[in-house]
Amino acid sequence: MCIICISPKGAPQPTHEQITTMFRRNPHGAGYMALRHGRIEIHKGFMILGDLLRQLEREQFTADDVVVYHFRISTQAGVCPEMTQPFPVSDTLNALEALDVNCSLGVAHNGIIRMTSNGSTRYSDTALFVNAYLPKLIRTPADLDDPGIAAILEQLTGSRMVILDRSGKMMLVGAFIHDKSGLIFSNATYKPQKFTYEPVKPFTESADLWYDFS
Numbered sequence: 317m318c319i320i321c322i323s324p325k326g327a328p329q330p331t332h333e334q335i336t337t338m339f340r341r342n343p344h345g346a347g348y349m350a351l352r353h354g355r356i357e358i359h360k361g362f363m364i365l366g367d368l369l370r371q372l373e374r375e376q377f378t379a380d381d382v383v384v385y386h387f388r389i390s391t392q393a394g395v396c397p398e399m400t401q402p403f404p405v406s407d408t409l410n411a412l413e414a415l416d417v418n419c420s421l422g423v424a425h426n427g428i429i430r431m432t433s434n435g436s437t438r439y440s441d442t443a444l445f446v447n448a449y450l451p452k453l454i455r456t457p458a459d460l461d462d463p464g465i466a467a468i469l470e471q472l473t474g475s476r477m478v479i480l481d482r483s484g485k486m487m488l489v490g491a492f493i494h495d496k497s498g499l500i501f502s503n504a505t506y507k508p509q510k511f512t513y514e515p516v517k518p519f520t521e522s523a524d525l526w527y528d529f530s
Contacts, residue, residue, distance in 0.1 A: 317342070317389050317391075317426065317427065317428075317503065317505075318342055318386065318387060318388050318389050318401070318425070318426045318427070318502075319338050319341070319342050319386070319387050319426060319501060319502055319503050319505045319506060320384065320385070320386055320424045320425075320426050320476065320477075320478055320492075320500075320501065320502040321334070321338060321384070321385040321386075321387075321499060321500070321501055321502075321506060322383075322384050322385075322478055322486075322488075322492075322499065322500040322501075323377070323379075323381070323382065323383045323384075323385075323498075323499055324382055324486070324498065324500065325379075325380065325381075325382050325484070326379055326380075326498065327379060327497065327498030327499055327500075328379055328497060328498060328499065329372075329377045329378070329379075329381070329383060330385065330499060330506070332369065333508075334499075334506050335365075335368070335369065335372065335385075336365060336369075337505070337506055337507065337508050338385070338387045338505060338506050339365045339368065339387055340365070341387075341505040341509070342387035342388055342389050342505060343387075343389070344363075344388040344389050344390045344395045344400075345360070345361065345362060345363045345387075345388045345395065345396075345397060345399075345400035346360070346362045346368050346385070346386060346387045346388065346400060347359060347360020347361060347362060347385075347386050347400045347401055347402055347415075348360070348372075348383055348384060348385045348386065348402070349383070349384050349402040349422040349424070349480060350375070350377065350381055350382065350383045350384075351381070351382040351383075351480065351482070351484055352381075354482050354483075355418045355419070355420065355482050356404070356418065356419050356420065356421065356422040356480060356481070356482055357417075357418055358402050358403075358404060358414075358416070358417045358418075358419065358422055359371065359415070359416050360386070360397070360400040360401060360402065360415055360416075361397030361398070361400050361415040362397075362400070363395075363397060363400075382480070382484060382486075384402060384422070384424050384478055384480055385424075386400070386401040386402055386424040386425075387505075388400050388401060390440070391428050391433070391440070391441065392433055392434075392435070392436060392439075392440045392441045393436055393437060393438055393439055393440045393443070394437065397415055398412075398413035398415070399413075399439070399440045399442075399443060401423075401424045401425065401442065402422045402423060402424040403422065403423055403424075403442070403443060403446050404417050404419035404421065404422055404423075405419070405421040405422065405423055405446060405450045405451060405454060405479070406419070406446075406447065406451065407447060407451040408447075409439065409443070409444075409447045412439075412443045412446060412447060419482075420481060420482045421450075421454060421479065421480070421481045421482070422479070422480050422481075423446055423450060423477060423478065423479045423480075424477070424478050425442040425445075425446075425473070425475065425476070425477045426475055426476040426477070426490075426502035426503060427473060427474065427475020427476055427477075427490075428441060428474075428475065429441040429442060429444075429445045429472075429473045429474070429475065430474070431445070431472065432444035432445045432448070445472075445473065449472065450479070453465055453468065453469065454479060454487075457481055457483050457485050460479060460481060460485040460486065460487040461485065461487075465487075466487055466488070466489050469489045470489050470490050473489070473490075475489075475490055476488075476489060476490035476491065476492060476502040476503075477489040477490065478502075488500070490502070
């Protein structure tokens, strides 16, 4: 299913605890894209939580940075660094496999896209959709402000997506959780799991246990 976490300009970055929770609940690899100097920088392929935390410590992101984080659960193409997200929007399919890339338009997705779930062992349903459809639908920065395009994407995918361009424009597709902290999440798996326990009732012998059904 995955989760997207968005830190828009002015919002804090997710806490160490939130990063850890999102990774553990979506454990098939992670990545992020950040808006920097008029371009989108994507770094992904973090298959071990400690590697991601050390990289984010080096980044030293602040509330001035626009950052989109993605944590994956695989539904197609297996568990591999190349199919972690975000992806650059490109009509060249193998460009989506790059682990470190600068681009003008990046995307992260949460959900299963049935129309591109074709059983590929190399490319995820998201990668196939991004490659085949997004370059045709998002052609200019103005397209990211078009609610009609957002509606088309939601209808095609039935899921949630964030698209970020190098000017800082952002399109959200689908329903997101807007946390009071200012962070935006695509689902609730940023929250720690809560386990409830019911006390075991003492065994009471019942006549039914000894009923002769013969």
